Amino acid sequence: MPTTHDRAPLAFARPGTGAFALAIGAMALVVLASNILVQFAINDWLTWGAFTYPVAYLVSDLVNRRFGPGMARRVAWIGFAVAVAVSLLLAPARIALASGSAFIASQLLDIRVFDRLRRGLWWHAPLVATVVAAVLDSIVFWGIAFAGTEGPWLTWALGDLGVKLAVGVFMLLPFRLLIGRQAMRPALR
Template identity: 70%
Template sequence: MTSAIAFTAPTRRALVLAALAMAVVVLASNILVQYAINDWLTWGAITYPFAFLVSELANRAHGPAHARRIAYVGFAVAVMASLLLAPARIALASGLAFACSQLLDIHVFHRLRNGRWWRAPLIATLLAALLDTAVFWSIAFAGEDLPWVTWAIGDLGVKLAMGVLLLLPFRLWIGRRANGRSRS
């Protein structure tokens, strides 16, 4: 039962830093998605999976309510900044995709948190990346004379690969917490 888990309350500083990290990742991704690396990939695919890492670390330590709070604040800051620094269609598509995929990530992670250490972050990231990619690319670039479907598929592949690679920092972080301050 996940309802019996006792979470530690985050400090105000931890909440601010996590929300700032979320906003920076999303803003950077919104800017970088406009720059193609090649015919099937943009730079935004490399940075965006860090948003899932931020919410999963917050969820692991402080629970889904705090992870959602961080996602909401990060979302608001990133969308406002993106409206100033990226085209409106990208900012709006990103905002919708971010909200949907982060809430899915937080929910799935929380439901799977009691299994093996890698299961919750891996499955939550994979499902959220699929949703994020479908929502973002179908809104941001549909109707454009660009190879956006190819970019969407390439970006999804990189997001999935990054989701696997980001298991290492996730594991290191939870191991540090288990050996240090508290077990979450």
């Protein structure tokens, strides 16, 4: 297992067409669902979108861990394009624009932070990357989507961020379970 001091270049597996399509489909589905669900408030401080969106970081981190940051960026860009195109049909343009801007900025940050921390403890990279990306995502999304409108959007932003962070921590369990088999294999070099 590489240590934080081991800086030899990593070699990553090449995804098959099915794995690549699955990652893109999962990413697009998560973003689309979140764009729709963010329009439905649970109360004055939370929308349903907060529960689905952190799964995008799980998808990104799994692709990054297995196939590397280049493939994770490719999945993010294609998932972004598909999700925004469909979101423009199903959600208001302002939501689609805010979501797309926040998504790509936060995903690229998540991928970069994850890649920088990947050689440490298994949970460190996905946790730190998700936290910093979720903060950026919330600032960009809520600043574009609802700023200047009526309603409790600032409390929704804070509530959604809190839930995104909590769900992001919870996503460590599926991350660990899904990378578990990879962890038992010899390190790829």
